[in-house]
Amino acid sequence: MTDMIQDTQRDKVLRIAFLVAMIVFFALPIVYMAATSFKTPDDVLQGRLLPDEVTLANYPNAFSHVPVMRMIVNSVAASLLSATITLVIAVPATYATIKLKAFARTVPNITLASYAAPPIIALVPLFYLLQSARLMDSVLGLALVHGLMNLPVAFWLLRSFVADIPEDIDEAAWIDGAGYFRTMIVVILPLIFPGILATGLICIILSYNEFLFASALTFSESSRTITVGMSLFQGERLVNFGQMAAASLAGMAPIYLIALMFQRHLVGGLTHGSIK
Missing domain, CATH: 1.20.5 (Single alpha-helices involved in coiled-coils or other helix-helix interfaces)
Known part of the structure; x- marks a missing residue:
């Protein structure tokens, strides 16, 4: 004992x-x-964890030298809009592929192959496409690129959720007279809602943290995101680490709040969705 x-x-x-x-x-x-973010430039060079002299000047200086709030708003808007675009395309595509067996072998292979390729390969074609569509240097254009870029991730995340739904449920809805689209909206979506929520959250995070396309496709304050804005604190000979840290904390806040807000709903939603 x-x-x-x-x-x-x-x-x-x-x-x-x-x-x-x-x-x-x-x-x-x-x-x-x-x-x-509370260190002076001399304290930053020392490399210690805690500052010898606490200063609050980094916060007002960071927000006055670079439009941090504007960039945060652009990042949030682009990530939310891109996640919406991704889900609007990915959910019907996943349902058609898994349940209706439409291009059941081709679509997974294409999505996996497209995501395995380096993203920089698509940079030049996307540049000319956005320029032709007059969406260059805009939040909408960046959201469209992010939305299409995250489609492979969304497809592979949603695939398991859709596949776990018994085929008897679809067949019962079809026998009752519901078409494919109505079955997906009324029957399948409530059952896979936890998966949609989780996929949307991951797509938001991926879009919010993306730098390559944001740096190449946006170049004005009206559309520049916070990830690109962080590079503006680097001068020719000096990096303002204190101001960069202050701006980084402000930029991290929205995505951390979203994760905290949805954490409980994700866990509860998974259990509720399985009971349904």
Whole structure:
């Protein structure tokens, strides 16, 4: 009995130690960035975690030198719009491929192959396409590119959710007179809603953090995103690390808030969707 209690206590200590180590591992970069945002340029060069002299000047300077808030708004707008575009295309395509067996072998291979290729390959064609469509240097054009770019990810994430729905449910809806489109909207979408929510969240994060296309397809303050804005703090001979850290914390806030807001709904939604 004593040995069992000792083993239980040992396991508990190990779990707590592992949990603490994981928290430190993931939180330390954010803590260091937050500390850097309060450092003077001399403190930044020292490389210590905590500043010797705390300064608040980095925050007003960062927001006055670079339109950080405008870029954050552009990033949020582009990510939300791109996720919507991705889901509007990916959900019917996944349903048609999995349930209706439309191009069941071709579509998965094409989507996987397109995502495996380096994104920079599509940069020049997309540049000319957006220029021809008069969507160059716009949030809408960037959202369209991100929405199409994230289609392979959305397809492969939604594929398992759609495949888990028994075919008897579709067949029962078809027997009752519901067409393919109505079956997908009324019957399938509520069942795979947790998967749609999770896929949308991942697409939002991917779009919000994307840099390559954002840097090449936007070049004005009206459309530039926060990832591109971070590079504006780098001068010819000096990098304003304190101001960059302050702007980075502000840029991280929206995506972290979205993740925290949807975390509970994702876990609860998965359980609710399985019960349905």
